[in-house]
Structures are given as C-alpha cells and as structure tokens.
Amino acid sequence: MGFREVEVGGKVETKSYTRQYAALWAELSPVLEQVIREDKPILGKAVARFEAALASVHGVAHAVGVGSGTDALILSLRALGVGEGDEVITGAHTFAGVVSAILQAGASPVLVEPDAYGLLGVAGAEAAITPRTRCILPVHFHGHPVDATGLRALADARGLVLLEDVAQAHGATWQGRPVGSFGHAAAMSFHPSKNLGAFGDGGAVLTDDGALAARLRILRNLGKDGKYDFAEVAPNSKLDTLQAALLEVKLRHLPAWVERRRALARRYLAGLEGVGDLELPRVHPDAEHAWHLFVVRTGRREALRAWLAGRGIRTSLHYPTPAHRHPAFAERLGAPSLPRAERLAERVLTLPLSHEHTDAEIDRVIEGVRDFFREA
Numbered sequence: 388m389g390f391r392e393v394e395v396g397g398k399v400e401t402k403s404y405t406r407q408y409a410a411l412w413a414e415l416s417p418v419l420e421q422v423i424r425e426d427k428p429i430l431g432k433a434v435a436r437f438e439a440a441l442a443s444v445h446g447v448a449h450a451v452g453v454g455s456g457t458d459a460l461i462l463s464l465r466a467l468g469v470g471e472g473d474e475v476i477t478g479a480h481t482f483a484g485v486v487s488a489i490l491q492a493g494a495s496p497v498l499v500e501p502d503a504y505g506l507l508g509v510a511g512a513e514a515a516i517t518p519r520t521r522c523i524l525p526v527h528f529h530g531h532p533v534d535a536t537g538l539r540a541l542a543d544a545r546g547l548v549l550l551e552d553v554a555q556a557h558g559a560t561w562q563g564r565p566v567g568s569f570g571h572a573a574a575m576s577f578h579p580s581k582n583l584g585a586f587g588d589g590g591a592v593l594t595d596d597g598a599l600a601a602r603l604r605i606l607r608n609l610g611k612d613g614k615y616d617f618a619e620v621a622p623n624s625k626l627d628t629l630q631a632a633l634l635e636v637k638l639r640h641l642p643a644w645v646e647r648r649r650a651l652a653r654r655y656l657a658g659l660e661g662v663g664d665l666e667l668p669r670v671h672p673d674a675e676h677a678w679h680l681f682v683v684r685t686g687r688r689e690a691l692r693a694w695l696a697g698r699g700i701r702t703s704l705h706y707p708t709p710a711h712r713h714p715a716f717a718e719r720l721g722a723p724s725l726p727r728a729e730r731l732a733e734r735v736l737t738l739p740l741s742h743e744h745t746d747a748e749i750d751r752v753i754e755g756v757r758d759f760f761r762e763a
C-alpha cells in the first residue's frame with residue numbers, strides 16, 4: 388500500500404515527513420519487510436551493513452551505531468577517557484544538548500564565543516585551553532563545517548582529543564574531505580529532522596581507532612563484553628536493526644538530497660540579498676555547507692516571524708535561548724559573559740529548507756520576506 392500524497396495546500400512547512408516517505412516508499416517497503424521477516428531486531432545484519440557503509444562514505448575505518456546523537460556524544464567522551472575533572476571546549480552558539488552531554492559525561496563545558504561564521508574557531512578554542520582541558524568538541528552548526536584541519540592541528544599540538552559533532556552536517560565537507568573524518572571520533576545523530584534521519588531516534592560514532600570502536604561496542608550494550616560478562620557500568624543504547632535498514636536506503640540518496648539543499652540555499656541567497664537588515668549565512672571558501680538549516684539574522688525577528696506565519700509560512704528558531712541560560716546548566720556554568728552568543732540567540736530565524744521543498748515554496752518564502760521589509 389502506498390502513501391496518499393498529502394498536499395500542504397497554501398502552507399509552507401519547515402519539513403514534511405509525509406512527502407519524504409511518499410517519495411521513498413516503493414524502495415523502502417520491501418527492505419523493511421525483509422528485515423522484519425529475516426533479520427534480528429537487535430544488532431541484526433542491517434546494523435553491521437549500515438555501519439560499514441557509513442564508515443566508508445566518510446573515509447573512516449569504523450562506525451558504531453548507538454541510540455541517539457546525544458548518546459553518541461556521551462559515549463564518545465567516555466570512550467576517549469574524558470570525564471570528571473576534565474574541561475571540554477565547545478562553542479557557546481550551539482544546541483544546548485551538547486552542553487548537557489558534556490555534563491552527563493561528568494566533564495565541565497567551557498563555552499567559547501562564536502567566530503565570524505557563528506562557529507567554534509581555532510583562535511577562540513586556543514585561548515580557552517587551561518591545564519584541565521582534555522577535549523575540543525566543535526559542532527558543524529547548521530551544517531557549516533568548522534575549521535576542522537585547524538582544530539585537529541591545535542588538538543594534536545596540545546595533546547588534546549578532538550570530538551566532532553556532525554549531527555547537523557551530514558554531507559558537508561571541509562577542504563574536500565567529509566566532516567566526521569577529522570576528529571579522534573565524531574558523533575552523529577539520525578534524529579528524524581536531520582539531513583540523514585531515521586524514523587525515530589538513532590546515532591553513530593565514527594572513528595579510525597579500532598580500540599575506541601571496540602570499547603564503544605561494549606559501552607552501547609550495557610557494558611557487556613560478550614554475552615554474559617558485564618565489563619563496565621554502561622547504558623543500553625544501540626541503533627535498532629529496523630532504523631539501520633531504513634538509514635542504509637537513505638544514505639544512498641544523501642548526496643542528491645544535499646545537492647538539492649544547496650540549490651535551494653543558493654535560491655535564498657540570490658533572492659534575499661540586500662533585503663532590509665537581513666544578514667544571510669556566509670560560507671567559508673574551504674567549506675561545502677550541508678545546509679541542514681538556513682538561518683538568517685535580523686533585529687526584527689519576532690515581527691518577521693509573525694508576518695510569515697500570517698501567510699502560512701512556518702519558521703523555527705535555532706536556538707532562542709543561549710546554552711548557558713538554560714535552568715539545568717546555569718548553575719554549573721556560572722554566569723559566563725557571552726554577548727555574541729546572546730545576540731545571535733536574539734536574532735536568528737530559520738527559514739524552511741529541506742530536500743523536499745519545491746522551488747515555488749522557497750520563492751513564496753523569499754517573496755514573503757521581501758514584502759515584510761518593503762511594507763515595514
């Protein structure tokens with residue numbers, strides 16, 4: 388049975404899973420049926436196959452599927468030996484879950500103001516190093532790669548580990564090389580909204596280090612080494628066989644999907660150039676952006692957002708509360724002065740962008756934004 392095409396009528400949504408699965412269903416449905424009939428639900432053959440394919444497209448030796456991107460971060464930190472008493476340097480303009488993951492691993496987050504691209508830069512990371520620093524954890528935020536060669540060189544020079552967060556950057560490259568291949572390890576998320584998303588939660592860790600991969604396979608599986616022996620105290624956080632089978636199909640489409648995102652981002656950049664006080668996303672010349680999110684900045688965010696909503700155009704915010712202002716972490720982080728990160732949190736607005744959007748929908752958003760600044 389196929390999906391009914393659901394037309395979103397006059398509305399422009401931020402994403403549509405219905406559309407995504409309608410387009411994929413003929414390819415996906417026999418694969419899912421075969422997995423349920425023939426494979427094992429936990430750590431089945433599809434998991435091993437997807438891990439091998441994922442490692443291969445990133446040019447790394449190993450991928451280990453886990454339960455979520457958050458667990459990919461926490462378990463990577465643990466496997467890298469980062470914990471109690473250690474400082475982890477990360478960007479202040481970020482997804483707050485990264486800060487949570489560092490705290491859950493027992494370490495202390497050190498937040499650094501964003502560079503000109505809104506990212507953790509080499510100079511900022513270097514200035515934040517103390518004798519307690521153990522790890523640099525950059526996020527390829529919104530899909531824009533950080534200076535991964537620069538940060539790796541810094542980590543190597545100072546005896547630190549580099550853990551990349553690739554959750555928003557499937558398909559991005561830095562100096563022609565896939566992100567996720569620069570760190571001692573890289574954490575990925577397959578949250579449904581990501582460029583490569585499961586139908587539920589999922590994540591993976593990429594690494595070239597065989598011993599690290601072996602430790603992660605123990606850490607994701609209750610700390611069990613073999614069937615009966617608990618070697619470590621650890622969570623149960625595995626990538627499901629069914630999700631892996633689905634992701635294996637989607638991984639083959641990822642390059643075309645990211646190309647489509649790039650085409651739509653170019654459409655936005657051309658259509659919104661010089662409009663009002665809008666600041667458009669900039670792309671570093673060494674970077675190939677994955678365009679997970681198309682984020683503009685404006686001093687009139689709330690008014691623009693309401694105006695677009697009035698025309699049936701849905702937008703979102705990534706993210707309105709700076710990481711250090713969340714009640715859960717505020718006390719642990721003290722009250723750092725991070726005015727650049729705070730200013731971004733007040734000004735960012737995410738316009739609809741996915742590989743499923745049509746040119747006409749993006750044009751409607753462009754027109755809506757232009758009209759807002761023309762009228763106002």
Ligand SMILES: *Cc1c(COP(=O)(O)O)cnc(C)c1O
Nearest residue numbers: 455456457482554555576577578
């Ligand atoms: C989504 C995301 C995560 C967490 O991934 P989950 O799979 O939802 O746990 C981590 N880091 C960043 C930057 C993210 O965008």
